[in-house]
Each structure stands twice: as structure tokens, then as C-alpha cells.
Amino acid sequence: MTKRPFVLWLIWQNTETRQRYHIGNLSSLDGEFTFAYELSGKRRTLLEAMKNGYRPHLAFRDIHKVYKSNRLFDAFARRLPDKRRPDFKELLQSYGLSNNYTEMDLLRATGGRLATDPYEFVAPIYRYDNHFDFDFYVAGWRYYEGENALNALKVGDDVTFELDEMNPKDKKAVVVLTTQSGYKLGYVPAFYSGFMHDVMKNNGTYSAKVESVHPDAKPQQKVNISVVGESDITEYQGAGFDIMERFEMV
Template identity: 75%
Template sequence: MSNRPFVLWLIWQNQETRQRYHIGTLSSLNGEYTFSYELSGKRRTLIEAMENGYRPHLAFRDVNKVYKSNRLFDAFARRLPDKRRPDFHELLESLGLPKDYTDMDLLRATGGRLATDPYEFVAPIYRYGNHFDFDFFIAGWRYYEGEKALRELKIGEEVRLERELKNPKDKKAVVILSTKSGSKLGYVPAFYSGFMFDVIEKQDQFYAKVEKINYNAKPQLKVVISVVGETTINEYEGSDFNIIERLEFV
């Protein structure tokens, strides 16, 4: 398959209901940035968001237009930390990013979150045919045994993903365990846990491993897990919104 774009989904949260909606998609490929609103018939996308109080971003007023630029759109670039701040290099380290990071890397690591609005960027699960793959930072790292197991973890090491059926807060929680020690490292983030819960329940094939370790990063950004697998799940409807970015064979 040829080079694929770096995709981030723009999420809007209704501050009253706390419901999240996938309102738009930002992508970057070969130096070109593209942004468009999500107009599909899937639930929790733009149309439903507008029915629940959302109004198009002032920088992207036309919901039917595909916006393109040779640099990150100013409306999103303003969400990135200022490179002129004296502690910027320390900030990159805390985010687990190398010096040759891209704006999309930084946008993903920070989520582009501001205290003044309800927007956030998240990375989707990529799927083409029955194949799927995605990666994520372990959720809840600081609250479990991840820190104790950190020095034992190796890049490329397999980890176990298991359903946690009696979790009182999430009926589709998926816990991450060290294959070697059995230590509880944390959880698959809620954005993705419903999908993985269903994959495990169907006994579909997948492989999860430690993709990256950022020893000096913030707790929630220390360990990246990557997952690849095959599934016959047609549509995912288990979470707040469909997190799958479908790709075509090329």
C-alpha cells in the first residue's frame, strides 16, 4: 500500500450533555494539509452535532468545502505550544517527541486542547479490508503498575489486551497487561476500547506490542502501544462515535 496520510479527527464536545461528535477530519500528506467536515451518515458526526448546538468554526464556515493549505491552518496552528517559549525543548521531551517532530505529531500529542473551547484532536483506527491498525498511549498509566514495570518493558515486546468485564465505569473496558510479569499497565483509551472489546469478544486475530517508550515524558504519554489485526466487524457502534478511518486499497 502506498504512503497514507497522517489523519486526525476533530472532536467537538457539547458542554451541557458531555457528548462528543466527530465533526471534521484533518489530514497531512506530502506537505499538503486538508480539512473537511464529516458529513457521513454515521452517528455523532457534523449533522447530529449541529442538531445539538454546534456551529461551524469561524475559519471554516462552508461545511461542504474541502479546505487545502501548504502549511497547517492558522486556526489549528494556534493550538500548538509556542516554539519561542524558553522551556519548549523540555516540553517536547515531556510529550515524548523528537526534535524532528512535525506539527501533526505535536497536535496529536497535545490534542490541540485549549481551556477556552470544547475541541480536541484524536487519531483514528486505520482500516482497509479486514485489516486494521492503530497506536495509542496507555490510559491510566500513573494509577496502576506501569511505572514499576517500565524498566522491564522493551520496544517490540508483546502485551496482552483483555476485556475487564466487571469494570464499574466502562462496560467495554480493555486492560493492558505485561506478557512477562502480568503487571497491569493501564487501559486502552475509551476512544478505542469498544472496538477492541468487540475484536477480543469475536476472537479475531490481533497482535499488540510496545511501539515506543518515552522515559521522561508525562505519565499519560510514556508508552505507546501499537495493534494490528484482522476483523470481520462491519461497522463499529460501541462508543460515542465511529473511530474508524476507512482506507481504500491502492
């Protein structure tokens, strides 16, 4: 059976509107790296991003090409922390990584963020049969009640989602709330929320918990939420919904 590749979504943010889009997929399998733009779906993917100001990365100019390499593409490798920095081991520990980490592990942990551009890497929605799972950092943290709840939040705490269909910026917006106190922490990021909206509207089931809490991190990386669930949705016009249906499980 074909092995499951390690997949990350490449996200681009419009710096004026602050809207984020899933524009491509980076995968690694048996020492080969692959990058391709996300052309499927109608919501928050490449074509919508291009209508809102995005231009293809200079290292990947052809949006229809599947790029392959036997090492991590230079455009992405330069986003990793320098292994020569004196605090590199401490940095790995801060991300929960061992000395046996891979470049994809580190790219996922750090997001590959640079201060000089609006790109980042995030984990995809994994889906196989009726099961799905994904994790995300709460979006819009600085604008809501997250700081009021932060000291009381613990790893493993349940959170709940609520649809916000009257949201003027996103009709498929999904709010993240603490279960006990009802604090509004923020939102599910838009490149995931279309999927989660459709799951909730179609009687899917889910469980969402606090995966990690980082009080001293930047607002967009304060709290990570993990989600697992089941849904019978067979069609979804969203960002890479079928990512796991493209590959057989190990």
C-alpha cells in the first residue's frame, strides 16, 4: 500500500484585508518533495487569492506545474531556523521536537514564517472514510475575549464551535468558545471554517480541545485547538478537503 505523505498547506495573507488563502500544498514522501498550487475548490484557494491581489511565488511561476525535488525547495528551506544558532536545541525543545526531527516537522512547528512576507505553512485537514482531524491556532485572538480566558485555559480543555452566518466578511465563519465560561476566543481560520461550517450544517459530529497554550507567543499563536470528528459530506468546495482521499493509508 502507498504510504501517507507528510503534507502542509501553504497559506498567503493579503496584508491589506488580512484575509488568508490556502494557495498550495507541500508534501514529502520517501525523500522526495512536491509542491503544487491548490486549484481545486472555490473557497479561499489560489484563484480567489489571485483575484484579491496574489501573484505566484517567483520560485514557482507556473500555477499548473507540479514541482518536484529530492531536497526541500530552497524557497522553503530558507524559512527554517539556522541549525548553527547557539540556542537551536532549546528551540527544538520549545516546539516539542526531538533531535530526530525532519525539515517538515520543523516547518510545521514554526510555520516557516518570515517577517518579510505574508506566507506560512499549516497542517491540512486529514480525511479518510468518514473521519476527519485537523488542528489550528485561533484566529482573531487579539480582538475578542481570549486574554480574559488565557490564565484559566489548560491543555485538554473542551471548546465548542458556533456558526456566525451573519458575519459580514464570511458567511461560513465559525466562532471558537470556551465550554465552561463561554468566552469568545476568536475564530476557526477561514481556510478551515468552510469545511467546519458544512460539517455542522450537515449533522456531523466533532470534538474540539485545547492542544497547547503559549501565553508569551504572538496573538496568532497563543492557543492551538485540535479537532476530530465524523461527517458524511461527500462534496466540499473548499480548500483541499480531499487531501487524504488522494492517498491510501499505510
